[in-house]
Amino acid sequence: MQPILQGLAQMTGQRSHARLERSVITTLARLEGVVSVGMMDLVRLSEADYVLFKHGDGAFCRVCETGCGAEIAGLRPLAEYPELGRAIAHGKRQASAILSTADGDVHVTWLIFWHRQQALQCVELRQNRPFTAERLELIAAVFQVYQNYHDLLDDSERDALTGLYNRKTFDELRFRRASDIPHTPQGQAALQRRRGQGDHPEFSHGAGTPGQPDADESDWLAVIDIDNFKQINDRFGHLYGDEVLLLVANLLKQGFRSTDRVFRYGGEEFVVLLRAADLATTEHVLERLRQAIAAHRFPQVGQVTVSIGFSRAGDATLSTLIEQADRALYYVKRNGKNQLAHYESLLERGLVQAPVQNQEVDLF
Numbered sequence: 001m002q003p004i005l006q007g008l009a010q011m012t013g014q015r016s017h018a019r020l021e022r023s024v025i026t027t028l029a030r031l032e033g034v035v036s037v038g039m040m041d042l043v044r045l046s047e048a049d050y051v052l053f054k055h056g057d058g059a060f061c062r063v064c065e066t067g068c069g070a071e072i073a074g075l076r077p078l079a080e081y082p083e084l085g086r087a088i089a090h091g092k093r094q095a096s097a098i099l100s101t102a103d104g105d106v107h108v109t110w111l112i113f114w115h116r117q118q119a120l121q122c123v124e125l126r127q128n129r130p131f132t133a134e135r136l137e138l139i140a141a142v143f144q145v146y147q148n149y150h151d152l153l154d155d156s157e158r159d160a161l162t163g164l165y166n167r168k169t170f171d172e173l174r175f176r177r178a179s180d181i182p183h184t185p186q187g188q189a190a191l192q193r194r195r196g197q198g199d200h201p202e203f204s205h206g207a208g209t210p211g212q213p214d215a216d217e218s219d220w221l222a223v224i225d226i227d228n229f230k231q232i233n234d235r236f237g238h239l240y241g242d243e244v245l246l247l248v249a250n251l252l253k254q255g256f257r258s259t260d261r262v263f264r265y266g267g268e269e270f271v272v273l274l275r276a277a278d279l280a281t282t283e284h285v286l287e288r289l290r291q292a293i294a295a296h297r298f299p300q301v302g303q304v305t306v307s308i309g310f311s312r313a314g315d316a317t318l319s320t321l322i323e324q325a326d327r328a329l330y331y332v333k334r335n336g337k338n339q340l341a342h343y344e345s346l347l348e349r350g351l352v353q354a355p356v357q358n359q360e361v362d363l364f
Contacts (some may be wrong), residue, residue: 003030004138008145017153021121024146025055028125028139035106035126042078042088042112042119049078049085051122084110088119094140096131107131111143115151159264161242162249170263170271170318178219178273178313178321181261219313220282221321222272223329224252224289227305227337229268240300247298248306255289271322279312279342286310286340294338307332308340323355 007027014020021039029037038056042049053074078085087095087110095110106126113121123143125131131139159166173181226232226248233241245268252262252270260274276282286308294305309328311321328343331352346352 004142008142011145012149014149015153017150020146020149020153022055024123024142027142028123031125031135031139033127033129035128036124037126038124040122040124042121049088051076051078051081051084081110084112084122088112094136104128109136109139111139113143113147113150115154162246162264164249164252164270165261165263167263167266170265174319174322175317177315177317178221179315181273217275217277220274220276220310221313221318221325222274222282222286222308222310222340223265223322223325224270224272224306224308225329225333226268227307232301232304236300244298244301244304247296248293248304251289251293251296255285255292271325273318279345282310282312283340283342290338290340305338307337309343310340311343320355327352327355 004027007023007030011020011023011027014023025037025039028034036056039054041052041054043052044050053076078088081097083095083097087093091114093112093114095112097108099106099108106128107130108124108126109131111123111125112119113123123146125139157165157169226244229241229244232244245264249262249264249270252272256262256272256274260272263271263273265271274282274285276285290306290308294303296304298304307329309325309330309332311324311328313321316324324343328341328346331346332339332341343352347354
């Protein structure tokens, strides 16, 4: 019991989802008799369900179920795990199976993590003998601690009103390059699927080459600001102002892929990190969003518009990118609002100036 208690103490000391996931795997792997423990994301691509293997201990996700010795891919159809699939379909939190391998029968149990009525993850444990009721109760208790702490971390990363990522989450990524930021589970799954089966429009803002990742895809950052938001608050009150923020956030969620990251940056300003094939595709995606917001009828308020500035990531950090996108946004604000502008194009035409690169670190 002492190793489990130590593991629980370590779990509650983690400050990121990835480290928390590895911590629960390490804790469960300390149980006597457990052959392997692993974490899988549950994702949907093109109306089909998949499991995406993430963290593992022992023999987890090393060989296929038939025991043929072949290494399995990180992304597998959920249909290959019928007991797990049935449990998810019926809203259950646990599933079990006995798998026949070349080395004999293996007893497997899956613990399913539900969040906001959606099955997001599961932990898989394997051992050579059946799981006792006492063992399953202990495993479920450890997993419950993981879920509780996962929810606390998730709440700290999200904006309370809109449910989008918050400014704190963005600031933790500020000095990283966009290409260095880990993919969302859907993004990682879509990338693996594109590599094996060709691209799919639901998870890419561009036309890919079948069987290959899009070599020309780039990261882009856009800053989206609601026009005349102060007047909305002054005229209709903060209750309607909050409703506008919530509805705009919903339109943002609908307008971008699950592989993109959308933040409420502050007040009426939002930031989006997305991947797209080229400038024309990025402009199309952002213009489509601008038109969708302008066409939406907001209760009591009527029409609401947004201004958008965006920049191509390249090797720049998010800190530099947001300065560049902000300059494009300010240009839009000074020139009529309700439109979008590309920073690099404005810079080339001499319509904006490049941010001053300060090499000194300010301490305060």
